[in-house]
Amino acid sequence: MQIVFKTSYDQDINLLSKTGEYIRVTLVVLLMLAAPLFLDAYYLSELGLLLVYVIAGVGLMILTGFTGQVSFGHAAFLGIGAYCHSILLTAGVPFTVSIILTTTFTGLIGMMIGRSASRMHGFYLAVATLAFLIIIETVLGEWTSLTGGYAGLAVPELQIFGYYLSELWQQYYVDLALTLFVVWGAANLLRSPTGRSFLAVRDSELSARSLGVNVEWVKIQSFGVSAAITGLAGVLLAHHLSYLAPETFGVLESLKLLLMIVVGGLGSIPGAIFGAIFVSLLPVILSLLRDVLPEAMSQQAGLEPMFFGLIIVLFVVFEPDGINGRWRKLLHFFETFPYYRKASFVRQKSYLKTERMR
Amino acid sequence: MSSLVVENLSIEFGGVRAVDSVSFEVEPGETFAIIGPNGAGKSTIFNLISRIYEPTGGSIHYGERSLLDVPAHRVVDLGIARTFQNIDLFEQATVLQNLLVGRHSRMSRNLARDFLFVAGARSREREHRRKVEDIIDLLEIAQYRDQRISDLPYGARKNVELARALCAEPTLLLLDEPASGLNQEETDDVSFWLDDIKHDLGVTLVMVEHDMGLVGRVADRVMAINDGKLLAIGTPEEVRADPAVQQAYLGTVA
Ligand SMILES: Nc1ncnc2c1ncn2[C@@H]1O[C@H](COP(=O)(O)OP(=O)(O)OP(=O)(O)O)[C@@H](O)[C@H]1O
Ligand SMILES: [Mg+2]
Secondary structure, three states: OOOOOOOOOHHHHOOOOOHHHHHHHHHHHHHHHHHHHHOOHHHHHHHHHHHHHHHHHHHHHHHHHHOOOOOOOHHHHHHHHHHHHHHHHHOOOOHHHHHHHHHHHHHHHHHHHHHHHOOOOHHHHHHHHHHHHHHHHHHHHHOHHHHOHHHOEEOOOOEEOOEEOOOHHHHHHHHHHHHHHHHHHHHHHHOOHHHHHHHHHHHOHHHHHHOOOOHHHHHHHHHHHHHHHHHHHHHHHHHHHOEEOHHHHOHHHHHHHHHHHHHHOOOOHHHHHHHHHHHHHHHHHHHHHHHHOOHHHHOOOOHHHHHHHHHHHHHHHHOOOHHHHHHHHHHHHHHHOOOOOHHHHOOOOOOOOOOOOO | OOOEEEEEEEEEEOOEEEEEEEEEEEOOOOEEEEEOOOOOOHHHHHHHHOOOOOOOEEEEEEOOEEHHHOOHHHHHHHOEEEOOOOOOOOOOOEHHHHHHHHOHHHOOOOHHHHHHOOOOHHHHHHHHHHHHHHHHHHOOOHHHOOOEHHHOOHHHHHHHHHHHHHHOOOOEEEEEOOOOOOOHHHHHHHHHHHHHHHHOOOOEEEEEOOOHHHHHHHOOEEEEEEOOEEEEEEOHHHHHHOHHHHHHHOOOOO
16 A cells, blocks of 8 residues: 555645646646647647536536436536527627526526435436436427527627637637636535535435435535536537537437546546546547448447447446546556555455344 | 433334334433344334434434424434444545544535635634544544545444544434444454543443443443333343343343
8 A cells, every 4th residue: 555644634635635646737737728839720629629528527427426316318408508508699698697697597407307306216317317308308409489499509609708709729718717617616526515415425325314414405406516517518518519409419418428427437527537538539439440340330320329338338347437447546556666466456355234243 | 411312102114013112211421222132123213213214103302302303314413423233334435534424514515615615615624624533533543544435344344433423523322233243352442432432522322232241331221122112221230130131032141
């Protein structure tokens, strides 16, 4: 075991306690800030899109990874965010006002869903959130006067305080600023009583309750923040798509969000980030796969969802800690070199929960 | 200081009376043990006090307050904390996080404020951390502080669960089999800690325990139940000598 000597409680309270962590995060942030200097238009817009998925991933991570409530309907919040924002912009509401109204609105819808979901578990919750997704997708498609229906809805140009931000790098900085804000906020949650009550509900509702955690309220809150953050991702996504269609926010998109946090590593913020990177690289992987697969298979319509499902299953079975878990092991390997032993990550003593001990 | 007063407490599960009109009173500062054979209804009494189950009859008062007016998550606000027979910790969280959740009822929290970690958040965290560290020292679990519960051996989990309950600064502590699954040495440790908790922290203890040695050492009074019904209440010696109790145990308590 690597021993970290601690001299102050602040080391546990600070977001980044180890020097290595501090340097890595600073480097990544600097690199992100400098990205428009060396990336061409295509890659910059892809990077912006990746950031949007980081936000959505953090949103779902709070609900599923931290609070243990699975949601198959998170694309609905993405959709509500994107549509609500575009409709408000079209109606002449300024960008900053619209972004606040939209996240509040999605957050409130999330709280409503959370309220009805607060007594559901596992499978029932999965079905209920899926039903919610289908309802929203249908509403977006059918309410033609408001959403433009299946014909789609044009997203007005990005404009803040009356200035058009039509340059790609300007949009990118908006994405980056909001991503940093959301990641910082989610990390704050985890070092505060509210976030700890989320973890408590995830691991044991019974114990949580006996320690004073109002479990129903925690679920409502968690659905609320999660939906608000995902709605915010929807706002930014709208500007990347510039044209909204209901089917963009369907089951496949929900599955993609779940895939992201499972592959990245459930229960950690870096997990959401790794997951977003993975999902952004997925089209590349898929197209490579199409090349090697026989034509009859590669032309199949259901290839993408099947591939998503397969990856989720493989990760759940072989690497439940996700990419983040791999990464932590790798870091540990270098930090303790040459003393690394596989056993460091094996449970020290397994113990069986039994009804009676003697 | 408040006393716990239970009167004619009853609960039925599908026609089976798991607890049948049980009455008892626990004085402030006392250590009170509940004994009885498997399935007697001991844990069920705890679950009724912590409001996990709704009784079919009777009343529970702690001091002035009727517990039946209080939802499960508010019981700890009255100063009542507990442990579980099958250790129920937050498995994927660290020991420190578990203990900090133990302080939940004592911490002000607000989603927006916590998300922004606004001024004051850090000093609040430090202050509660100090309280947690006192408990960590008391129960000697400093070496596990940053480990995940899922990596801990059984004995350490037991200590952490006790510590977590203490973090709520209870005045009444319900312990469901604090020594089950522990070896003799660990059981001795538990009896010392229970003494400390009682004398230094002034906590009233109610415990369910099968280990009669431990009960004899720490309990002031004992209540024996069987099939949900009260058999005897008195000092450990009195209860042990009671014919009905000996009958119920069929000689297992000689
Ligand atoms: N939720 C429940 N639903 C149905 N029956 C229950 C429930 N909880 C407890 N019982 C029943 O109530 C009776 C008392 O159970 P309890 O757990 O209180 O026993 P106990 O005295 O704690 O026994 P042990 O020493 O084995 O822990 C048992 O017959 C049990 O099957
Ligand atoms: Mg029991």
